[in-house]
Amino acid sequence: MAEPKNEEFLDDIETAEAEAFAEDMAEIDDAELELDSLRAERDQYKDRFMRALADAENARKRGDKARRDAENYGGSKLARDMLPVYDNMKRALEAATDEQREVSAALIEGVELTMRALRGVFEKHGIRVITPEVGDRFDPQEHEAMFEAPVPGTKAGDIIQVSAEGFMIHDRLLRPAQVGVSSTPA
Secondary structure, rough: HHHHHHHHHHHHHHHHHHHHHHHHHHHHHHHHHHHHHHHHHHHHHHHHHHHHHHHHHHHHHHHHHHHHHHHOOOOOOHHHHHHHHHHHHHHHHHHHHHHHHHHHHHHHHHHHHHHHHHHHHHOOEEEEEEEEOOOOOOOOOOEEEEEEEOOOOOOOOOEEEEEEEEEEOOEEEOOOEEEEEEEEOO
């Protein structure tokens, strides 16, 4: 009779071990599920962090570009407003006759000095004069065609007259040179 108790005892131990093993497996499964959940959450935070880092870098680059543009092109409006002053001074110097130059030499010299100073300021701020010559090819990136006329001895697209000089500020057009352009001679 002692044997049946041992068998029952052994069965109870096996059952207890099986139940403990099942509980351990359930805990392991729960821990793996929690670990998977934490990994997913970590990956989500890492993705958010990387996106925020990229956004911050892009904002820094945009800010740098805006600062450079403000430095290079911030005076464009003032420069554009100064161009008629340049044009008028140039016309005044071109209109002066030899007789007027002799009589008013000091005045003409003052205007020429002022003109050189204005060009110096333009150069200092990255503004350069576009001076096309008669016979040059028309370039729509730098010139504005004021009229078109057939002129013998020219090709279509040749500059036949320069009405006003143009201006660039760094790599941007401030004002196109105003020119007359040859059309195909008839």
